[in-house]
Amino acid sequence: MNASVSIKVVLFDLGNVLVDLGDRSELNTMLNASGNEAEIWLKWLHSPLVKRFDSGLISFEEFAENMVEDVPSLGSVDEFKTRFSNWPKGLYCGALNLVKSVKPQYHRAILSNTNEAHWSRLMSEMKLAGAFQSYFASHQMGLVKPDKEIYLKVVSSLGVMPEEILFIDDNRVNVEAARNIGIIAHQVKGVNQSKAVLQQYHIV
Structure with a gap:
């Protein structure tokens, strides 16, 4: 070409x-969402909290605290941090x-x-x-x-x-x-x- x-x-x-990154089940859980893979990823990309974290504007601790507050089923802050760190x-x-x-x-x-x-x-x-x-x-x-x-x-x-x-x-x-x-x-x-x-x- x-x-x-x-x-x-x-x-x-x-x-x-x-x-x-494995299957989308982990992402579904973190976003407390359902749908096809493209829709889930779009929701992740457009999340203001994710954007602030991926931009380096907030710490991992602050990101985890907010995630757990938004989705209590994620468990404790430390549990979420371990889970998120191991996502890849x-x-x-x-x-x-x-x-x-x-x-x-x-x-x-x-x-x-x-x-x-x-x-x-x-x-x-x-x-x-x-x-x-x-x-x-x-x-x-x-x-x-x-x-x-x-x-x-x-x-x-x-x-x-x-x-x-x-x-x-x-x-x-x-x-x-x-x-x-x-x-x-x-x-x-x-x-x-x-x-x-x-x-x-x-x-x-």
Whole structure:
């Protein structure tokens, strides 16, 4: 595909792309909600409390206290903190190999809505530290997807044109927001779908 000539950056989301978040039952419980997976994730992305936490505006303790107050069935604050910390199950099989298979002429980067409770696990336990050349974590940037500002910040920081970035994310709303500023973006879930998109652009 000719588009591969202009692409300079491969931008990965983490949850449900490289990192296994399990089935939606955990998310349903935390939001005290039901519905299909897309609806549940949209509710999570649009939660003001989640947005403040993922933006780094409130601490893990404050987030947990508010969650337990909103959804008493979550148990105590400490029980919720343990449960939430363990939510990411680990990398999907083959995730690191996929990242390493990206051809060396492409800049590898992460753009993830994440938080202080998960970031250290992602970097150390899951060995994502050093696998990428740029890391854009929402809680460190003070911005979250799908807000336009986070994409503009990433583009500016990378020093490239939006159309020189290939972005893969599991949430349609995040993909559409990226496309709205000119980023080439695809909705995927898991390693196999991610690999298929990268192969489509001859990036692996």
